Amino acid sequence: MADPPGATAAAPPGVTPEHRSCPGTFARAWAKAVSGTSYLPMTQAQLEALLQRLTERLAAALVSEPFDLRAGHRVGAELVAAHVASAEGLGRTVEVIQLRLVRDLGLVTDDVEDRMARLLAAVATGYARALRDRTLDEQESIRRAALTARAQAERALRASEARFRHQATHDPLTDLPNRTLFTERLGAAINSPGRGAERLGVCFLDLDRFKVVNDSHGHQVGDALLVTVADRLRRALQGHLVARLGGDEFVVLVERTGGTDDVLAVAEAALAAVREPAVVDGHELAVSASIGIVERQVAGTSPGDLMRAADSTLHWAKAAGGARWAVYDADRDRRELARYALSAAIPAALDRGEFYLDYQPLTSLRDGRVVGAEALVRWRHPELGILRPDSFIGLAEETGLIVPLGGWVLAEACREAESWATADGAPPFVSVNLAVRQVHRPGLVQQVRGLLRHTGLPPERLQLEITESTMMNTAEEPVRALRVLADLGVRIAIDDFGTGYCNLAYLRDLPVTELKVAGQFVAGLRAPETRADERILASLVSLAHALDLTVTAEGVETAGQAERLRAIGCDAGQGWHFGRPEPAERILDRLR
Amino acid sequence: MQRPEWAPDEIDIERPSVARMYDYYLGGSHNFAVDRAAAQAMVAAVPEAPLMAQANRAFLRRAVQFLTDTGVRQFLDIGSGIPTVGNVHEIAQRNAPDARVVYVDVDPVAVAHSREILDGNDRATVVQEDLRHPERILAHPDVRRLLDFDQPIAVMIVAVLHFVPDDDRPAELLRTLREALAPGSWLVLSQASADGRSGGERAEAERVYRRTDNPLWIRSRAELTALFDGFELVEPGVVWVPQWRPESADSAEDAERAAFIGGVGRLGG
Numbered sequence: 001m002a003d004p005p006g007a008t009a010a011a012p013p014g015v016t017p018e019h020r021s022c023p024g025t026f027a028r029a030w031a032k033a034v035s036g037t038s039y040l041p042m043t044q045a046q047l048e049a050l051l052q053r054l055t056e057r058l059a060a061a062l063v064s065e066p067f068d069l070r071a072g073h074r075v076g077a078e079l080v081a082a083h084v085a086s087a088e089g090l091g092r093t094v095e096v097i098q099l100r101l102v103r104d105l106g107l108v109t110d111d112v113e114d115r116m117a118r119l120l121a122a123v124a125t126g127y128a129r130a131l132r133d134r135t136l137d138e139q140e141s142i143r144r145a146a147l148t149a150r151a152q153a154e155r156a157l158r159a160s161e162a163r164f165r166h167q168a169t170h171d172p173l174t175d176l177p178n179r180t181l182f183t184e185r186l187g188a189a190i191n192s193p194g195r196g197a198e199r200l201g202v203c204f205l206d207l208d209r210f211k212v213v214n215d216s217h218g219h220q221v222g223d224a225l226l227v228t229v230a231d232r233l234r235r236a237l238q239g240h241l242v243a244r245l246g247g248d249e250f251v252v253l254v255e256r257t258g259g260t261d262d263v264l265a266v267a268e269a270a271l272a273a274v275r276e277p278a279v280v281d282g283h284e285l286a287v288s289a290s291i292g293i294v295e296r297q298v299a300g301t302s303p304g305d306l307m308r309a310a311d312s313t314l315h316w317a318k319a320a321g322g323a324r325w326a327v328y329d330a331d332r333d334r335r336e337l338a339r340y341a342l343s344a345a346i347p348a349a350l351d352r353g354e355f356y357l358d359y360q361p362l363t364s365l366r367d368g369r370v371v372g373a374e375a376l377v378r379w380r381h382p383e384l385g386i387l388r389p390d391s392f393i394g395l396a397e398e399t400g401l402i403v404p405l406g407g408w409v410l411a412e413a414c415r416e417a418e419s420w421a422t423a424d425g426a427p428p429f430v431s432v433n434l435a436v437r438q439v440h441r442p443g444l445v446q447q448v449r450g451l452l453r454h455t456g457l458p459p460e461r462l463q464l465e466i467t468e469s470t471m472m473n474t475a476e477e478p479v480r481a482l483r484v485l486a487d488l489g490v491r492i493a494i495d496d497f498g499t500g501y502c503n504l505a506y507l508r509d510l511p512v513t514e515l516k517v518a519g520q521f522v523a524g525l526r527a528p529e530t531r532a533d534e535r536i537l538a539s540l541v542s543l544a545h546a547l548d549l550t551v552t553a554e555g556v557e558t559a560g561q562a563e564r565l566r567a568i569g570c571d572a573g574q575g576w577h578f579g580r581p582e583p584a585e586r587i588l589d590r591l592r
Numbered sequence: 593m594q595r596p597e598w599a600p601d602e603i604d605i606e607r608p609s610v611a612r613m614y615d616y617y618l619g620g621s622h623n624f625a626v627d628r629a630a631a632q633a634m635v636a637a638v639p640e641a642p643l644m645a646q647a648n649r650a651f652l653r654r655a656v657q658f659l660t661d662t663g664v665r666q667f668l669d670i671g672s673g674i675p676t677v678g679n680v681h682e683i684a685q686r687n688a689p690d691a692r693v694v695y696v697d698v699d700p701v702a703v704a705h706s707r708e709i710l711d712g713n714d715r716a717t718v719v720q721e722d723l724r725h726p727e728r729i730l731a732h733p734d735v736r737r738l739l740d741f742d743q744p745i746a747v748m749i750v751a752v753l754h755f756v757p758d759d760d761r762p763a764e765l766l767r768t769l770r771e772a773l774a775p776g777s778w779l780v781l782s783q784a785s786a787d788g789r790s791g792g793e794r795a796e797a798e799r800v801y802r803r804t805d806n807p808l809w810i811r812s813r814a815e816l817t818a819l820f821d822g823f824e825l826v827e828p829g830v831v832w833v834p835q836w837r838p839e840s841a842d843s844a845e846d847a848e849r850a851a852f853i854g855g856v857g858r859l860g861g
Contacts, residue, residue, distance in 0.1 A: 041678030
């Protein structure tokens with residue numbers, strides 16, 4: 001069966017296939033031939049309708065006068081546009097047209113074979129051209145997509161690297177530069193200073209009593225305060241690098257300074273910025289800060305040096321009460337470093353036996369007899385020579401090393417004193433200073449009891465000297481411990497009496513045996529016209545005697561002082577007049 | 593230092609991309625030599641591979657046609673690949689010009705290409721995201737801008753699940769999507785299956801796809817049916833894709849040669 005040719009061949013392009021005539025035998029055969037050669041985004045019916053339209057165009061072209069090859073080109077291109085676009089699709093199209101078009105449509109012309117060959121050539125040409133163009137377009141578009149994707153990925157990577165770098169170099173809370181960035185910038189300023197950048201300064205800033213804010217208002221308020229402070233510093237110190245090192249510690253890098261004054265101006269501005277009361281979460285917080293300032297030549301310094309110096313200086317400002325700046329002082333720093341080094345050496349010195357004891361006699365003012373001897377520790381330092389306690393005891397107390405050191409002194413004093421013997425058979429007691437930490441430490445009773453048992457020293461030949469400040473904190477435990485020791489027979493003396501804590505209530509609670517009156521009252525006895533010290537001393541003596549306590553005066557340097565003290569009724573004296581600190585053997589030799 | 597999670601991946605076009613291999617099967621030229629080499633290796637192993645892709649694409653076309661006929665106007669096509677011939681927005685918007693389509697793909701090149709194609713179409717867009725992060729897809733501003741989750745949405749996951757191994761918990765991914773959908777929404781799934789195929793062919797195909805970023809994870813009809821949990825499958829259920837509502841009886845012949853199974857389900861309520 002043949003379809004009528006040419007009936008609708010003149011219909012304008014662009015009219016949808018649905019409005020065309022029904023697909024004929026040939027169009028259906030063509031559709032069957034090409035389906036499956038590539039993906040066709042249409043139903044079989046839509047494909048058949050499309051091919052019916054093209055069939056009609058081909059049929060019309062085959063018989064038209066003049067013969068126009070462009071119709072063939074257009075059919076080829078339309079096939080590709082409709083996605084009948086594969087090598088197989090073309091092959092089968094050529095085959096089905098050649099075999100069936102003329103027959104199925106009953107076409108008649110004189111030179112049909114010739115025309116068919118040329119028409120097929122035109123279809124193939126149009127098809128190949130269109131497919132080539134489409135392939136090139138698609139290649140271009142996928143390549144462009146790949147380039148776009150790569151450019152986007154690179155942009156995203158750069159952005160993420162910038163973000164990553166920012167995160168790595170900034171403090172998340174305040175968004176100020178962090179320690180890493182500060183160290184980098186300081187390192188650069190020191191290691192490769194530009195022209196005119198021969199000096200620089202650093203301000204180490206720390207909020208005063210920030211912990212109180214955190215403790216009383218909570219960390220959220222504390223954090224909000226830090227953000228406020230950070231913002232103020234950033235605004236007030238524009239042009240300088242402000243970084244947060246952590247906690248409430250900030251640091252400012254002041255580059256290209258001409259001298260300390262440049263950094264002082266920055267520090268003043270920082271203090272002023274912080275000083276404004278801050279309203280945080282409804283709380284008005286009074287804030288102040290301390291600043292340590294270092295300003296120096298770039299040459300010869302290192303970031304580490306500079307930071308450490310600024311940190312030490314900050315502590316000076318803090319120690320001086322805060323809300324102020326302090327400027328680095330190399331001599332002071334050296335002294336403190338030396339002190340620090342000395343304290344750090346105490347444990348090793350104990351191990352190596354570098355400490356030893358001298359004793360200073362406590363002499364009866366009634367009969368001149370040596371009733372006791374105060375143990376005084378000495379350090380035979382391998383480099384610094386013999387060190388007196390005032391050069392290392394304070395440090396040992398600060399660092400807590402006083403506990404092992406004091407323990408050693410107590411043990412050594414008990415050990416040595418046990419062997420003391422005198423002609424009259426009443427050897428002097430040994431008096432040992434106990435630091436606050438030692439008294440407040442649990443186990444003191446056990447320690448002393450153990451020492452007495454171990455050395456065989458009778459308890460009444462041991463006197464423990466504590467300071468008034470030990471009793472400032474009248475916790476029950478130390479009082480109980482001292483009472484137990486007193487019950488054992490150990491003597492308890494209050495050292496430096498009258499110079500410290502002036503609440504005498506502890507005398508009621510404590511089993512004290514003796515008061516040691518500070519040397520400064522005794523010093524007053526030199527001047528006969530000033531009687532105040534003598535009266536104080538007399539009152540102290542009568543007070544002590546009223547409480548059944550003995551009184552030893554410290555710092556007795558002259559016979560006159562000794563005489564007056566005796567006249568007042570003072571029981572014993574200690575000082576150069578009676579003997580300087582020396583090895584126990586020397587004192588004992590004189591007694592024998 | 594460890595790379596943060598938000599740092600972008602790099603683009604590696606030296607590796608075959610499953611999206612561009614699929615384009616090659618469909619007769620497209622949106623692919624590179626490396627994709628063609630992998631696709632040709634696949635064709636050598638499984639000669640029907642192009643036919644499979646075509647059958648799957650035809651299934652997609654019929655499914656979208658079916659859904660637009662049902663009245664669906666919103667499509668979320670996850671794993672859309674290279675949106676060349678016969679893509680969802682073309683089919684949907686030809687039937688229903690007001691239909692809105694969001695494409696999602698993880699392949700940055702496919703996404704860049706989609707963006708170029710969709711330029712100027714304000715009812716279709718593309719989002720670069722991974723099916724394995726449905727919560728991110730659902731929260732994406734472009735998805736929220738174009739799709740109204742109070743109205744039915746057709747979620748299309750076509751020829752993608754075979755790249756999601758069971759370790760990635762496909763059932764949970766689908767549940768997350770389902771829970772975001774309004775009643776009357778739809779789920780369209782299809783994937784490669786090896787039911788009735790020789791083990792050798794399957795092994796060869798798996799070997800080819802190990803060269804890509806997306807190794808194959810073949811599922812049986814029962815396994816794919818289970819993934820429609822919560823949806824009511826419409827007739828004829830999960831079948832070889834040519835058998836799914838064919839346009840003519842003969843186009844469903846030799847359906848198992850397509851090696852793709854698929855179905856369409858509706859969220860009740």
